[in-house]
Amino acid sequence: MSFYRPRMDREESQYRHARRNARGRWGIDLTRELYDAWVAAIQNRNKGVGVRSLGRETRTRTHFAVEHDGREIPVVYDRERGTIATVLPESGLLGPKEEG
Secondary structure (H helix, E strand, C coil): CCCCCCCCCHHHHHHHHHHHHHHHHHCCCCCHHHHHHHHHHHHHCCCCCCEEEEEECCCCEEEEEEEECCEEEEEEEECCCCEEEEECCHHHHHCCCCCC
């Protein structure tokens, strides 16, 4: 019997990381459907899901606040992969920290 498990790709890894942080920091069960809806809202600035930009962290990562159940949830969007890299704690609503 083999216990080999194929290596997880970066997109799946980011989803699992975001899901774990959403549950731990906000008590949200971030299902694949909800995750995909948040990504679509960020990409399209969808009507129906409130999204606002909080600022750019790097060339490929931008902080957004996504509305969920009447709360704003801060997330980091990875533009290169088209994924949410992580869900931040409430202090993330202040935007990315500036170097200096």
